[in-house]
Amino acid sequence: MRLHVVEDYKEMSAKAANIVSSQIILKPNSVLGLATGSTPLGMYENLVEMHKRGSVDFSEVITFNLDEYLNLPLEHPQSYHHYMYNNFFDHINIASENINIPPANKENLEEVCLKYDRRIRKAGGIDLQVLGIGVNGHIGFNEPDHKLKTGTHVVDLAKETIEANSRFFATKKGVPRQAISMGMSSIMRAQKILLLASGEQKAQAIKKTISGKITTEVPASLLQLHTDVTIVVDEAAAKAIN
Template sequence: MRVHIVESYEELSTKAASIVSSQVILKPNSVLGLATGSTPEGMYRNLVQLYKRDLIDFSEVISFNLDEYIGLDANHQQSYTSYMFNNLFNHVNFKEEHINIPIEAEDKLQEFCLKYDKKIERAGGIDLQVLGIGTNGHIGFNEPDNKLKTGTHIVDLAEETIEANSRFFNSKEEVPKQAVSMGMSSIMGSKKILLLASGENKAEAIKNTINGKITTEVPSSLLQLHPDVTIVVDKAAAKLIK
């Protein structure tokens, strides 16, 4: 693992965008795994600015998002589909047919999950996977458990995750209780991984990711087994790293 500790969220966002843009510049038809949540927002803003300055071209890039809520319409303002279009896709030149987000009619979800994994395989796997991290060490919506699903799957969200995500909704009761998430095999099969974390509330999870024992009870700790992981954290998130 390569760990970069930066001074601020703004510096984290700039560095993350430079890593993603370097990947796309070196391989214009890169397959990117994309994350949602508050942490990557600054990275996406920086990528949009690089595009507007003609410094990056997304026309050949293929994207696969990590996850999506079950039970929210794609047009709902808190769906991850809306998040991605509002923060990135509406502002750059991704081709619509290159955008992949793991959601389908609810009665077809099991079948869709299998197809999503096959589609990643047909694309040649993910070149660079961007990850955030939950306070409990979840990546994507792979929640702490005594075992983890390897493929894209339906997941019951942990109480900590529902609580953390409630800030985006009018109330905790509005937060969906289930999601579709890319599984650990697709994440770990990525050629490169970029993990981002900001804020003191992520410090324990980052400590366990880097220095903790490898356990499915802290899904992010499995990243210790990957050969090419870059972690970018601000000082607050890095405060427990020794």
């Protein structure tokens, strides 16, 4: 693991965008695994600006999003489909057929999950996977448990995740209780992983990720087993690191 501690969220976002853009410059047809939420938002803003300046071209890039809330309409302002188009895809030159987001409003979800994994494999696997981290150490929506699913799957969201995500919804009752998430196998098979964290509320999760024991109770700790992980955190998120 390579750990970069930067001053603040702005610097974290800029560094993350530089890492992603470098991947695309080196391999224009890169397969990117993408995350949502407040943490990568600044990274997407930087990448959009880079594209507008002509310094990064997304025309051959393929993307796979980590997750999506179950049965939330695509047009809902808190769906990850809406998030990605509103904050990123609508502002760059990516081909629509190269965008993949878990279709969490379909029937026969078991087959939906299997097809998503097959699409990842057909694309050649993920070159660079971008991750955020939950306060409980989840990545994607792979929640702490005594065991973890390997493939894309339906997950019951943990109490801590529902609480953390409630700030995006009018009421806590409006937060979906389930989601579809890429599994740990697809994440760990990525050639490179970029983990981002900002804010003191993520400090304990980051500490357990990089220096704690490897356990499914802290899913991010499994990243210690990967050969190419870069972690970029601001000073607040690094507070618990000895």
